[in-house]
Amino acid sequence: MGRSPDKLGVPMGGLLAVALALPLASYRANRIAPAEPRGLFEALPLSWALAVVGLALAAVAVALAARRPALRLAVSALMLLALLMAIGEAGRTLSAGGAQYARVAPGVGFWLAAFALAILVTDAIVRLRPGPLGRLAALAAALAALGLILVSGQWDGLSVLAEYRGRAAAFWREGGHHLQLAFGSLAVAVAAGVPLGIAIHRARRFKAPVLNGLSLLQTIPSIALFGILIVPLGWVAANVPGAAALGVQGIGMAPAFVALFIYSLLPMVANTAAGLAAVPAGVTEAAAGMGLTRRQQLASVELPLALPVILTGIRIVLVQNIGLATIAALIGGGGFGTFVFQGLGQTATDLILLGALPTVALAFVAAVVLDATVDLLPGARR
Amino acid sequence: MSAVVAAALRFALVALVLAFLLVPDAFAPLLAPFAPPGGAAIYDRASLLALTVSHLLIVVAAIVPAVAISVGLAILVSRPIGAEFLPLSRAIVNIGQTFPPVAVLALAVPVVGFGAWPTLIALFLYGLLPVFENALAGLTGVPPAVAEAARGSGMTGPQRLLQVELPLALPVILEGVRISLVIALSTATIGSTVAAKGLGEVIIAGLNSNNLAFVLQGGLLTGALAVILYDGLGQVARLTARRG
Known part of the structure; x- marks a missing residue:
């Protein structure tokens, strides 16, 4: 009986095979020298290269023929881990031998292979249909593996980490700014958005105008909003006594913070109102019949029932804020965007990666954690 | 009443943007207080009209293929x-949406260099997700009774797709296009x-030379364009929903 190969395994297995034939790494004699491609066998010691090829063949075979998601997950995750270790080994091998200024970066082969494997891992996880706790465990395992690789120094030969070593203090400082911007504006948006959502749920007349107004604000491009806000905040700093002492300034973190807050309002207000609107009428009537006051109904019945939808709003805001906080760097607000835009200015890919990779990772972790939290709530969507 | 007010506001905003693009110098006195002493009040390194056209062209050039491909995939x-x-x-769309547009844009630069290309690629990739998500929701959300009736009346698969499913999904798809366009504009x-020709140039020139007049005109212009586009597509979506 001939079984047809897995539909996803054909393109992804093929991509993985092609990726291994392409340059695994790119090598530059110094930071500004032109990049030269280095293939798998040039970049790695023979034993490593053979191990990678062997594992890759196994991964392709499993992707094509295996049906059990657990097996597919195990093999493709193992191969992904091996690839991550191998690129570090390539960094060490290529920059060995006194090439002090040599820069080794992942090449096109690495990125394609990583992409194919990430798709295979995602597919296997989706097929396994893990619950929220399973997804959190998978995330924790991935983060632990990444942390171990970083701590072990396996990646120290890579140029992204060379950029990091040059500005470790700035990296953590800007990371702190990034989190302050993203979480700080989220906190203020929750404090303002939930009451506003409750208010427009009660006074239905204002619902459409408020939501339309907020969604118009959301359409304003981020750089534009950040720039426009410089004018009023600069005026406040100059004319309101004590404002400047509180850190209100025309440029810097203040306009970025306010802009992120403005973008956060729509998801918070809209989701609070939608969550409250979805509370069944019978439930609120029963609560009223039990003699609960309006305030008690809201606090002990309506808000708990609306919580999953409100939390979904928080997830949208947090992921959006983590991404948008990157733009703050353009108006002197700091954050990981500092490295992205510095890197763009100097055409230094490694510097761009140093800013972009943590941003992507933060947004991803925030999305997975909050999604799982929403699913863990009693009465959540399944 | 409110419909009339909305129409009047819409018209006024479009007229204001057009006037500013065609005769920017007439607005110089308004912006002059924000310019540094001796600095220009109106961006003079390129025509605002040309920058706007180039900005919109990049958006359209990226979004048209993005819509075609994502609807096809859906x-x-x-x-x-x-x-x-x-x-x-579904999982890829969810994960893809957590990637910040700036990161996508910046990561495209090492691959294709500076200029319009990295912008086009980032806009294209980012344009895929909302349209795909909405097209999928629209196509899989056709009421079972309707799908059953179409099958019962002897329609073939392609006929059902073209005459029943796509028309029913159209308003939802258009909503996705609207989201994609606004993100792309931003x-x-x-x-x-990354040196693409567009209105961001005006804002960034203003930020670099401390000229708030540039920052304001670039910011207000892109903001107004986004609002006009978002609102206009909303009108189109409402029309198709009413007809369907």
Whole structure:
């Protein structure tokens, strides 16, 4: 009986095979020298290269023929881990031998292979249909593996980490700014958005105008909003006594913070109102019949029932804020965007990666954690 | 009443933007207080009209293929032949949306260099997700009774798709296009940091030379364009929903 190969395994297995034939790494004699491609066998010691090829063949075979998601997950995750270790080994091998200024970066082969494997891992996880706790465990395992690789120094030969070593203090400082911007504006948006959502749920007349107004604000491009806000905040700093002492300034973190807050309002207000609107009428009537006051109904019945939808709003805001906080760097607000835009200015890919990779990772972790939290709530969507 | 007010506001905003683009110098006295002493009040390194046109062209050039491909993919995974990919494609869309547009834009630069290309690629990739998500929701959300009736009346698969499913899904798809366009307009502004021709150039020039007049005119202009586009497409979506 001939079984047809897995539909996803054909393109992804093929991509993985092609990726291994392409340059695994790119090598530059110094930071500004032109990049030269280095293939798998040039970049790695023979034993490593053979191990990678062997594992890759196994991964392709499993992707094509295996049906059990657990097996597919195990093999493709193992191969992904091996690839991550191998690129570090390539960094060490290529920059060995006194090439002090040599820069080794992942090449096109690495990125394609990583992409194919990430798709295979995602597919296997989706097929396994893990619950929220399973997804959190998978995330924790991935983060632990990444942390171990970083701590072990396996990646120290890579140029992204060379950029990091040059500005470790700035990296953590800007990371702190990034989190302050993203979480700080989220906190203020929750404090303002939930009451506003409750208010427009009660006074239905204002619902459409408020939501339309907020969604118009959301359409304003981020750089534009950040720039426009410089004018009023600069005026406040100059004319309101004590404002400047509180850190209100025309440029810097203040306009970025306010802009992120403005973008956060729509998801918070809209989701609070939608969550409250979805509370069944019978439930609120029963609560009223039990003699609960309006305030008690809201606090002990309506808000708990609306919580999953409100939390979904928080997830949208947090992921959006983590991404948008990157733009703050353009108006002197700091954050990981500092490295992205510095890197763009100097055409230094490694510097761009140093800013972009943590941003992507933060947004991803925030999305997975909050999604799982929403699913863990009693009465959540399944 | 409110419909009349909305129409009047809409018209006024479009007229204001057109007037500013065609005769920017007439607005110089308004912006002069924000310019540094001796600095220009109106951006003079390129025509605002040309920058606006180039900005919109980049957006359209990226979004048209993005819409075509994502609707095609959504059709594919909502057919029996591609059903196996449905959960995976949902997961990819979810993960893809956590990637910040700036990161996508910046990461495209090392691959294709500076200029319009990285912007086009970022806009294209980012434009795929909302349209795909909405097209999928629209196509898989056709009421079972309707789908059953279409099958019962002897329609073939392609006929059902073209005459029943796509028309019913159209308003939802258009909503996705609207989201994609607004994101693209915004991301194209950031494209100016990688040397794409667009309105972001005006804002960034203002930030670099401490000229708030530039920052304001660039910011207000892109903001107004986004609002006009978002609102206009909303009108179109409402019309198709009413007809359908």
